[in-house]
Amino acid sequence: MPEGNEIHRWAERHETAFAGKLVRVDGPQGRFTDSGLLDGRKLRRVMAVGKHLGYDFGAGRILHIHLGLQGDFTEGKGSLPPVKGALRLRLWNPAAVTWTEIETAPALRRLRYSQNDGSKELPAEQIAWVELRGPMDCTVYDERRWNELLERLGPDPLNGDGPERVLERMAKSRKPVGALLMDQEVAAGIGNIYRAELLFRARLSPFVPGREVPAAVARSIWKDAKALMRAGMVDRRIVTTEKRDRPSYKLMGDRGRGSLGVVLPEELHYVYRRHGKPCLVCGAEVKKQEMEGRNLYWCPSCQA
Ligand SMILES: [Zn+2]
Structure with missing residues (x-):
């Protein structure tokens, strides 16, 4: 979607x-x-x-x-x-x-x-x-x-909205943060790819209850969402990996295939649809599990 x-x-x-x-x-x-x-x-x-x-x-x-x-x-x-x-x-x-x-x-x-x-x-x-x-x-x-x-929708990172209402909702909820981020009444516009990738980039377990997420972490996720989603409007693809974490860059540096301003399809994301493969950061196997009807992807080591 x-x-x-x-x-x-x-x-x-x-x-x-x-x-x-x-x-x-x-x-x-x-x-x-x-x-x-x-x-x-x-x-x-x-x-x-x-x-x-x-x-x-x-x-x-x-x-x-x-x-x-x-x-x-x-x-x-x-x-x-x-x-x-x-x-x-x-x-x-x-x-x-x-x-x-x-x-x-x-x-x-x-x-x-x-x-x-x-x-x-x-x-x-x-x-x-x-x-x-x-x-x-x-x-x-x-x-x-x-x-x-x-009125039903939560704040939208792409409309310049601040994270205050997200923080409020999270602080009151026992639901896992992975489910809350997908709830359009908590935050509007975040879907399955951004959910998985934002949590990985924050090194936050998707299973942490909303009310246990430190406010500073929630704020930094929101800030990251704004930047990542804005970038995804420009180049259409959702790219969430940092250059330094891409295997082609680690291998070849700036001479590599992936360093010519093109991100290789297999290096677009850290965890989304990468289950069974090694985590780009720590090498542990990326996991997949259903959460509220949608597939959730995460690294059990980076996001312990
Ligand atoms: Zn990892």
């Missing part, structure tokens, strides 16, 4: 491409029937909170999108591509879409999440249309409903 870095990135791109413009919206396969509420209106801004997107069309009309596990955007320039696949919604700038042009270039379709470093992406200013497929939710909210959502 895309985490907050990805959601904020979409918000920034779509705001750059469409905010302040009269945009067209439709659901050409009948999978989005509220397009009449939005079509032809000016898009004011695009908001991101945690894993939620809100496209503000004014007059209290906010298009709420949650990508969930399967949801994905396609974007492009030139003419709208032929309708195909399980297309939920299209949004386009009629002044930028060229209707006469024969579609020659295939639509730019994203690779799987986290396998794409963003290097072949369109500049956001050139996006003329966006397609949405497979979201968990795509609904027109009124302001009351949007505000209710905001």
